[in-house]
Amino acid sequence: MSDNAKQPSHILLVDDDQSLLRLMTIRLQSEGFQVTAVEDGQAALKKINTGTFDLVLSDLRMPGLDGLSLFEEIMAIRSDIPVILMTAHGTISDAVEATQRGVFGFLTKPVDHDKLRELLGKALQHSKAAEPGEWCKEIITRSPEMLHVLDQAYRIAKREVSVLVTGASGTGKELLANAIHRASDRAGYPFVAINCGALPENLLESELFGHVKGAFTGAVTANQGLFREAHGGTLFLDEIGDMPMTLQVKLLRALQERQIRPVGSSKSVDIDVRVISATHKDLHKEMEEGSFREDLFYRLNVVNLKLPALKQRSEDIPLLARSLLKQSAERHGVKVTQFSEDAMQLLVKSDWPGNVRQLVNVVEQCVALTQTPVVPLHLVEQALSATRQSWPTLTEARDAFEQKYLFKLLKMTDGNVTRAAELAGRNRTDMHKLMKKHNLDAGDFR
Incomplete structure (x- = not known):
């Protein structure tokens, strides 16, 4: 079933029945899989934390950590690994609950070999499809x-x-x-x-x-x-x-x-x-x-x-900077090919309070101002300084205006909320909500 014999898909097999564990291991290995077999959920978690697996095939009913609980623990560590559950006591309610909670598939024992092969194939295809793509x-x-x-x-x-x-x-x-x-x-x-x-x-x-x-x-x-x-x-x-x-x-x-x-x-x-x-x-x-x-x-x-802040994914900054530089250069019809080494180091070390949006602005400024194919350090410093107080979003600008407007309104009316509401064209309830939003107290203006 594995598409690559040199790098077989690695399956973590979990079952408290030792004889079944041996039988399933032999069966899966004969199909070309690499198999790691353990007898309980806790041992499986240790393997997940230390190894690399493409799929988990686990018994549902086990002493201690059962199959569904194991699934929940695995999702907290590695949500990219598909999990298939097996049980000798399979019921429709078990299958429904398992799939609703995100389990990839559900098999009843004795496991049908063709159904197992089909489900493993789908799970591994799904896992591969989940990789970044188009x-x-x-x-x-x-x-x-x-x-x-x-x-x-x-x-x-x-x-x-x-x-x-x-x-x-x-x-x-x-x-x-x-x-x-x-x-x-x-x-x-x-x-x-x-x-x-x-x-x-x-x-x-x-x-x-x-x-x-x-x-x-x-x-x-x-x-x-x-x-x-x-x-x-x-x-x-x-x-x-x-x-x-x-x-x-x-x-x-x-x-x-x-x-x-x-x-x-x-x-x-x-x-x-x-x-x-x-x-x-x-x-x-x-x-x-x-x-x-x-x-x-x-x-x-x-x-x-x-979504993480750009500072939390600093390894992406060189990739993003190069891509944005290429796009901007093509858009403006200029021959700018790269950042100097010290300029790139500064980009990577910066805090980026404005995140990717700020990086876009920095790159745009550099492309607009550079006169050489290589963006020098001083242009990056200049652009970073200009964007450090990053341009506010429309929402942030509106909130800032709203706060100043309310402040002046309450000052004009000596903290009279009814009068302030009339001047603003709002009712008292709306005015109180806006004041609460901006931490304004009418008593401070009386």
Whole structure:
């Protein structure tokens, strides 16, 4: 069954029945596999921690650590290894529970040789397919931490589950969401993205759910909305933590009922969309403070993928820098081929508070200013200095403006929240929420 006789696939076999362990070992070795056999779950975990395996084939019912518990432990260490479970006491409920929790396959004893061969072949093909490829070609990495994220992303891509991507600004959350879309069964349909913090509430509602003609002043034509634009495909909701509470309720209802109601319409429309959301905020903290709905969080956060900061994947900086340099040089039509050795060393040693987005800006500045094929150290120093106070995202800029605006408003009204709300065109409840968001106390202005 192994495609490469020189490097046979390595199977970890786990069973407390010694005679069966010997029989299965002989059978698998005769098929060309390398086999390591152990008699219990704890011994298997030790092997996983110290060895390299392509697949785990384990008994379900074992004293101590049973097959499902072993699977959970393996996933915490190496989620890239497919696990197949066997049992002499197989039931439909066992198989359902095992596959729901992510076990690759389930076999009943006595094990049918043809079924075993087929399942092993599929599992090893699946493991090979999970390696970085065309679906994530825009994500350049050799970092083990990033490769682990990509492995998880590939494995959940074809499962109809909601995904929440977290990580600091500039780490590439939209790139990952798009890669998941390309690896999914929805790849032939649209990928539609929107930043939930970039629009005021009324416009965001219209953009998401659409509106009918005449629904509000300026609605001279109907708008189908992004949910319907993404029909059959994926809708990416960036900065979901900035979505107003009233819209959070409507989004939750849309996800639960798989229907939306355009603004100004009395009729609901069916939707078929997978939602991937992202945020740089701590949504657990937002829930505690009452600015993010707990029920929506659990609906969106079925699977959480956390992207590492660029500083945590410093081995990727030379790869990214060279790739970005080549792209920028081609785009601007200039002959810039590489960074000098000391310039590259500086890039690798830098902190990158703005992550990959900041690296892109640094490379763009270097390409724009260099007069030689090799980017010198002083240009990198200059570009790093210019981007150290990294350009804010639209959400960050809006938050900064909002805080200054509220500060001036409360100062003008001597901390009178009712008057401040009137001037801002908001109600008192909204004003109190905004003040809480920016840690402003009316008493400080009286």
